[in-house]
Structures are given as C-alpha cells and as structure tokens.
Amino acid sequence: MKNSVFLFFAFIYFSNLPAQTLNLYYESIVANTSSSNILNDLKAFEEFGVKQLGTSSLISTQNWISSRYQSLGYTDIVIQPFTHNNKTSNNIIITKTGTLYPNTFLIVDAHYDTINGPGTNDNGTGTVLLLELARLLKDVDTEYSIKFIHFSGEENGLIGSKYFVKNVVIPQKLDIKLVFNIDEVGGVAGMVNDTVVCERDLGNPKSNNEASDAATIILAHCMELYSNLKSEISHAYSSDYMPFEENGEIITGLYEKNISPVNHKSNDNLANMDATYFYEVTKGAIGAALEFSGAYDSSSKTKG
Numbered sequence: 369m370k371n372s373v374f375l376f377f378a379f380i381y382f383s384n385l386p387a388q389t390l391n392l393y394y395e396s397i398v399a400n401t402s403s404s405n406i407l408n409d410l411k412a413f414e415e416f417g418v419k420q421l422g423t424s425s426l427i428s429t430q431n432w433i434s435s436r437y438q439s440l441g442y443t444d445i446v447i448q449p450f451t452h453n454n455k456t457s458n459n460i461i462i463t464k465t466g467t468l469y470p471n472t473f474l475i476v477d478a479h480y481d482t483i484n485g486p487g488t489n490d491n492g493t494g495t496v497l498l499l500e501l502a503r504l505l506k507d508v509d510t511e512y513s514i515k516f517i518h519f520s521g522e523e524n525g526l527i528g529s530k531y532f533v534k535n536v537v538i539p540q541k542l543d544i545k546l547v548f549n550i551d552e553v554g555g556v557a558g559m560v561n562d563t564v565v566c567e568r569d570l571g572n573p574k575s576n577n578e579a580s581d582a583a584t585i586i587l588a589h590c591m592e593l594y595s596n597l598k599s600e601i602s603h604a605y606s607s608d609y610m611p612f613e614e615n616g617e618i619i620t621g622l623y624e625k626n627i628s629p630v631n632h633k634s635n636d637n638l639a640n641m642d643a644t645y646f647y648e649v650t651k652g653a654i655g656a657a658l659e660f661s662g663a664y665d666s667s668s669k670t671k672g
C-alpha cells in the first residue's frame with residue numbers, strides 16, 4: 369500500500385561496501401528455486417480475483433495458502449481471526465521450530481489481501497515468495513525458529529499486523545530476532561528491472577534503528593550474492609513491518625525499485641509485472657532468509 373507516500377530519502381548505492389561471503393550450502397538451496405512453481409502460484413493467486421475484506425475470494429485465498437503449508441508437511445498452522453468494520457478476516461501463522469534458539473523467531477511476512485484488483489504484484493509476489501521459501505526450507509535445519517506470516521487487512525491500514533503485535537507479540541513477550549517483510553516485488557513490465565530496494569528503519573523509536581541498519585546491509589549483500597540483481601538501501605514505510613517497528617522490534621524489508629503504476633488497480637496482474645525479476649527477488653530473499661535463520665547443513669556436521 370505504498371503509492372501515496374513520497375520517497376523522501378536518497379537511495380544509497382550499495383555495491384561499494386565489502387561483500388559478505390557466499391555460503392555454498394545456501395547457494396545449493398537457492399538453486400532449487402522453481403520459476404514454474406512461482407509462475408503457477410502467481411496465476412493461481414490472480415485467479416482468486418479481488419481479495420478485499422469480507423469477500424469470498426479472500427477466504428478462498430486463505431484456504432489455498434494454508435492447504436499449501438499442509439501439503440508441504442507443516443503442522444503448526446494457526447488461523448488468527450480479527451474483525452475490522454464488522455468484517456472478519458484471518459492472519460495465517462506457520463511456525464517452524466529452530467534447533468538452537470527455539471524461542472527466538474525470524475518472522476518472514478507478506479500480506480495476502482488486495483484492494484480493487486487481483487493484486488498479483490501487491491501482494492501476490494510476497495505471498496508466493498513465502499510459499500516457495502517454505503517449500504525449500506521445510507527440511508533445512510535452522511538455529512532460529514521461523515514464523516511465516518500471511519497477514520490480512522494490510523490494505524485497510526495494517527489491521528492484521530497491528531492485531532498480531534497487540535495480541536501475540538506484546539502479551540507473549542515474543543522474542544523476535546528480525547521481521548523480514550515482503551511487499552510488492554514484481555517490478556514493471558517493459559522496464560529494465562535489475563535492482564531491488566532493501567528497506568531499513570529510520571523511524572521512531574530510534575532504539576532499534578541501528579540493528580535494522582545492520583540487518584538491512586546483510587539483506588542487501590544477500591540479494592546480490594544469491595540473485596543477479598543489484599541492491600539499494602532505502603527506508604521502511606507503509607507496510608506490515610511498521611506495527612513491529614513501533615513496538616521496538618528490528619525490521620527489514622524488500623520492495624521493487626521500479627514502482628508499479630497499477631498497484632491497487634483492477635489491472636495489477638501478471639501481464640503488468642516482470643516474472644523474471646520476481647524470480648530473481650525470490651532467490652535473493654531465500655538466501656537472506658537462510659542467513660537470518662542460521663540455516664546449516666546437518667548432514668555435514670561432525671561430532672566433536
């Protein structure tokens with residue numbers, strides 16, 4: 369839901385910073401990212417139509433997402449209802465338990481509700497990226513636990529993510545390592561889409577800004593290591609990481625560099641985005657999620 373906000377802050381070009389090391393294990397997982405899976409999932413998401421709060425399309429999309437996790441073999445799937453303007457909708461929260469820090473969570477999130485159109489870019493891309501990430505990480509050991517969260521109500525004002533922070537994060541004192549938000553990463557058809565924007569926290573409170581900056585630098589490096597894209601760093605705004613940010617959590621996020629002229633319109637569809645670009649964003653994001661979650665190859669570990 370970003371199109372009403374100006375980009376006030378200058379982009380920082382990133383390639384001059386020292387590079388992180390490529391992890392060959394992560395690279396081998398990223399290499400299994402399936403462009404046909406992604407394309408099929410984007411088409412399926414598009415076919416559900418306009419996913420506004422209170423529509424059967426939104427419910428069908430929710431059922432599609434949760435059934436995908438079930439068929440991947442995930443068992444900890446929570447449907448979290450909330451009500452907004454007398455309309456009930458659901459966040460979908462899937463948890464994968466970490467080996468070393470089971471009570472500390474990497475949250476990877478994307479909203480699946482749309483407004484006015486099918487929202488194939490905003491935010492079918494984030495939705496599908498999470499599905500592919502979850503597929504590739506299913507049997508990978510990670511030191512930290514991961515919560516894959518598909519929020520609803522984003523387009524109505526971050527309703528689902530606000531609800532989750534207020535009703536889960538705060539009362540449960542959830543220990544969050546990082547919130548990694550994916551929103552609208554499909555690029556623009558007919559343009560050269562070769563750069564991804566990595567978003568850091570420049571807002572209040574400022575106590576979490578330095579850690580967000582550090583995580584976003586890691587993200588920008590990973591995007592360049594595990595995809596053929598260039599990275600830029602900008603600031604976070606107007607998406608589901610903001611309620612976490614306001615609660616003092618460390619956040620980062622991805623956003624397209626060429627900003628879709630059709631988001632929130634009836635023709636936010638596959639024909640108006642760049643599926644090849646999205647495939648590259650997905651690869652980079654999977655590399656970053658492996659890094660942030662402390663993924664490791666258990667088969668190569670020797671007993672000391």
Ligand SMILES: [Zn+2]
Nearest residue numbers: 369490491551
């Ligand atoms: Zn969005």
